[in-house]
Amino acid sequence: MARYLVTGAAGFIGRSIAAALLKRGEAVRGIDSFITGKRANLAGLEDMEFIEGDLADPAVCAKACVGVEIVFHEAALASVPRSVADPVSTNRNCVDATLNLLVAARTAGVRRVIYAGSSSVYGDTPTLPKHEDMAPNPISPYAVAKLAGEHYLRSFTRVYGLETVTLRYFNVFGPFQDPTSHYSGVLAIFCRRMLAGEQPTIYGDGEQSRDFTFIENVVAANLLAASAPAAKVSARMMNVATGSAITLNQVFAILCGLTAYSGEPAYAAPRSGDIKHSLADIGRARELLGYIPLVDFREGLRRTVEWYKTTQG
Numbered sequence: 328m329a330r331y332l333v334t335g336a337a338g339f340i341g342r343s344i345a346a347a348l349l350k351r352g353e354a355v356r357g358i359d360s361f362i363t364g365k366r367a368n369l370a371g372l373e374d375m376e377f378i379e380g381d382l383a384d385p386a387v388c389a390k391a392c393v394g395v396e397i398v399f400h401e402a403a404l405a406s407v408p409r410s411v412a413d414p415v416s417t418n419r420n421c422v423d424a425t426l427n428l429l430v431a432a433r434t435a436g437v438r439r440v441i442y443a444g445s446s447s448v449y450g451d452t453p454t455l456p457k458h459e460d461m462a463p464n465p466i467s468p469y470a471v472a473k474l475a476g477e478h479y480l481r482s483f484t485r486v487y488g489l490e491t492v493t494l495r496y497f498n499v500f501g502p503f504q505d506p507t508s509h510y511s512g513v514l515a516i517f518c519r520r521m522l523a524g525e526q527p528t529i530y531g532d533g534e535q536s537r538d539f540t541f542i543e544n545v546v547a548a549n550l551l552a553a554s555a556p557a558a559k560v561s562a563r564m565m566n567v568a569t570g571s572a573i574t575l576n577q578v579f580a581i582l583c584g585l586t587a588y589s590g591e592p593a594y595a596a597p598r599s600g601d602i603k604h605s606l607a608d609i610g611r612a613r614e615l616l617g618y619i620p621l622v623d624f625r626e627g628l629r630r631t632v633e634w635y636k637t638t639q640g
Contacts, residue, residue: 330354331553332395332437333375334382334428335402337364339504340443340496340545342372344399347546349374358382358391362420363404368503382424388431397553398432398440400425403473407447407600410469421472422479429483439490441552442480444564445473446497446538451602455572456538458608459495459564467600477564484562492552492560494545497568497607501542501627502634514539514628517578518635521588531597533576538568538607541627544620551616559615568607569620581625585632 331348335341336357341364348355349372357372360381369377380387382402392398403421404410410417425442432440449457450464465471480491498512505511506519520527548567552560579592612618622630 330396331356332391332398333357334391334398334400335359335364336372336375336377337361337366337368338401339368339501340499340542341399341401342368342503343501343542343546344401344549345372345375347550356391356395358387359402363505365505382428383419385427385431388427389434392428392431392435392437395432395435396438398428398437399549399553400428400440401443403443404469405445407467407469408598410467410472411600414468417468417472421469422475425476426479429479429489433483433487433489437489439492439553439557439561440480440483441549442476442491442493444477444493444495445470446495446566446568446605446607447602448474448477448495449605455604456570456606456608457566459566459611466602469600481562490557490561492555493564494548494552494567494612495564495607496545497538497540497566497605499540499542499545501631503542504631506635513575514578514631517582518586518632521582521586522632522635524588526590526593527579528593528595529575529579530595530601531575533579533592533594534574535601536572536574536604536606538570538572538605539578539624539627540568540620541622541624541630543622543627544569547621548612548616548618551618555616563611563615565612565615566607566609567612567618568609569624570607570609571624572604572606573624578628581628582632585629
């Protein structure tokens with residue numbers, strides 16, 4: 328019987344968490360609908376029990392939660408532009424799916440649910456760094472959906488006693504992130520295009536900044552959240568990032584050195600729903616989890632480029 332359930336297990340972050348658990352010798356069950364997850368990402372996870380199914384279906388959630396102690400809820404339509412284009416699907420796959428999962432977890436006797444929150448809930452509030460006591464100010468439908476999930480988690484702790492932890496991710500990147508979609512993360516897209524000698528596009532003036540967070544840091548935070556005492560972390564929310572920011576123009580310059588791309592970027596109008604600056608205060612995660620970023624941005628980007636080189640032939 329699986330002790331851990333990873334939702335979105337064929338996705339970038341879910342796959343990485345599942346791999347870390349399996350490496351540790353844990354019993355893991357994964358679930359994915361393949362709306363955005365890739366079957367190829369399941370390579371190397373053969374020891375994981377896998378369910379293909381949609382969390383928007385309560386029966387699927389019930390099946391997935393049977394016998395599970397801890398859930399890592401990574402499944403979502405994780406894209407601001409996609410949510411602007413199709414807010415209804417984002418709500419279904421983020422809000423409805425999260426509520427269904429929480430109901431199933433409570434019914435099945437799951438002890439703890441760890442939720443992939445998003446820094447997008449802070450919106451464009453000018454205060455930097457972003458800290459957890461700031462009032463949320465979501466702009467995009469995606470940010471609204473992720474914030475709704477947070478509220479549902481806290482409610483299920485207060486009303487039903489289900490242990491819940493929200494980790495607000497800041498711009499996660501690394502191996503296994505899909506670089507092929509218009510909705511993919513900017514670093515994945517930049518790596519793919521620049522390695523192929525193709526011009527990348529920067530939306531805006533390139534001076535927007537992000538607290539880009541390498542996947543290994545996010546996996547470490549999740550594992551810490553799974554083992555932390557409930558009295559310290561249940562119903563709490565905390566940022567997971569590096570506590571440092573870099574502009575897209577600076578990222579482009581670094582990538583030129585890593586990919587041997589010699590051209591210039593194209594600049595286009597800013598995208599609706601995007602924010603200008605993002606930087607995390609990670610003090611709460613340090614205090615409650617003992618979280619310390621393991622890999623800085625430049626090293627993470629180097630590892631990421633090397634991975635894309637091998638996967639793109």
